[in-house]
Amino acid sequence: xxxxxxxxxxxxxxxxxxxxxxxxxxxxxxxxxxxxxxxxxxxxxxxxxxxxxxxxxxxxxxxxxxxxxxxxxxxxxxxxxxxxxxxxxxxxxxxxxxxxxxxxxxxxxxxxxxxxxxx
Amino acid sequence: xxxxxxxxxxxxxxxxxxxxxxxxxxxxxxxxxxxxxxxxxxxxxxxxxxxxxxxxxxxxxxxxxxxxxxxxxxxxxxxxxxxxxxxxxxxxxxxxxxxxxxxxxxxxxxxxxxxxxxxxxxxxxxxxxxxxxxxxxxxxxxxxxxxxxxxxxxxxxxxxxxxx
Numbered sequence: 001x002x003x004x005x006x007x008x009x010x011x012x013x014x015x016x017x018x019x020x021x022x023x024x025x026x027x028x029x030x031x032x033x034x035x036x037x038x039x040x041x042x043x044x045x046x047x048x049x050x051x052x053x054x055x056x057x058x059x060x061x062x063x064x065x066x067x068x069x070x071x072x073x074x075x076x077x078x079x080x081x082x083x084x085x086x087x088x089x090x091x092x093x094x095x096x097x098x099x100x101x102x103x104x105x106x107x108x109x110x111x112x113x114x115x116x117x118x119x
Numbered sequence: 120x121x122x123x124x125x126x127x128x129x130x131x132x133x134x135x136x137x138x139x140x141x142x143x144x145x146x147x148x149x150x151x152x153x154x155x156x157x158x159x160x161x162x163x164x165x166x167x168x169x170x171x172x173x174x175x176x177x178x179x180x181x182x183x184x185x186x187x188x189x190x191x192x193x194x195x196x197x198x199x200x201x202x203x204x205x206x207x208x209x210x211x212x213x214x215x216x217x218x219x220x221x222x223x224x225x226x227x228x229x230x231x232x233x234x235x236x237x238x239x240x241x242x243x244x245x246x247x248x249x250x251x252x253x254x255x256x257x258x259x260x261x262x263x264x265x266x267x268x269x270x271x272x273x274x275x276x277x278x279x280x281x282x283x
Contacts, residue, residue: 017139091135094145094246096172098133101149101159104169108155 015059020044021052025061025075032074035064140253145246153235156242157215160233161186171196188212192220227255 015021020042027033027041039049053073056062060076131148138144149156159165163184171179177196184192186209193206207221207228216235222228229248236243250256 017137087135087137090143090145091133093172093175094135094147095130095133096174097169098147098149099130100169100172101156102130104159104165105149105151105155108158108165109151112155 015055015061018052018055021056024049024052024056024073028062028073028075032072034070034072036070038073138247141250141256143248143256147244147246148238149242149244151242152240153215153237153242156244157218157235160218160235161212161214170194185209186212186218227251229255 016025023042024038027038033041035049035053036046038053039046042049053062053064056073057064057076062073063076064071064073066072131150133145133147135143135145159169161184163182166184167179167182170182171177177198179194180197180202181193181195183194184190186192188209188211190212191206191208193204195202195204203224205222205224207223209218209220210230211217211219211232217232219230219232221230227250229250232245232247232249234245234247236245248256
């Protein structure tokens with residue numbers, strides 16, 4: 001069973017609430033990247049991108065390493081797992097509910113059609 | 120009557136998103152006009168048939184719903200030999216358009232808003248939970264915060280570990 005840690009979930013969700021940061025995570029999912037190249041890709045200043053990366057880093061979603069003058073970012077380990085697990089559990093619950101709801105709505109549609117046909 | 124015969128290929132996708140630090144939203148398109156979808160959400164006998172999925176091992180054993188502004192509801196679930204009740208009241212109901220209810224079984228319970236939006240004969244359903252604070256949402260999500268009844272933890276655990 002997955003144990004959720006409230007504090008880290010909190011930081012993670014805050015980090016994920018921003019479209020740019022989600023984009024950065026998607027990008028880092030494809031390949032590691034320097035802050036400079038991320039800033040270029042997302043059309044923002046180096047300072048702006050540094051701030052986003054710091055938020056992601058605090059949430060444990062990204063790790064960075066400075067080699068020489070270049071700071072390279074990569075996806076953190078496990079950071080996404082808890083959020084993904086929670087959202088996924090919700091999605092599975094609602095998918096199951098809605099599948100049953102689909103069946104009931106089909107019945108209602110059928111009843112309505114039959115009803116109007118016999119009027 | 121078998122409600123489990125679902126063709127997964129034909130199902131519309133269900134989207135779940137944390138909209139803000141204190142809001143969660145679930146959206147899904149249904150292949151029927153809003154009045155039918157609304158009926159399935161507002162008629163207790165119909166609601167009881169789909170709200171607690173059989174595959175999750177939770178039974179909705181009783182379901183009282185007075186779906187109008189100011190009306191109340193009470194749902195009783197059973198998990199194994201444990202039971203738990205969820206209750207609150209409807210604070211805004213517009214037939215075929217919107218149902219808003221409170222969740223009063225816990226402190227700082229969410230306010231849930233479901234909207235039914237006509238999209239050319241289909242219905243876009245948005246199920247939206249708004250908590251009083253981000254802490255309240257975090258507590259609801261973890262289900263393990265101090266002070267929550269044991270049943271909630273069990274339900275949360277059950278939902279979190281249900282098979283795909």
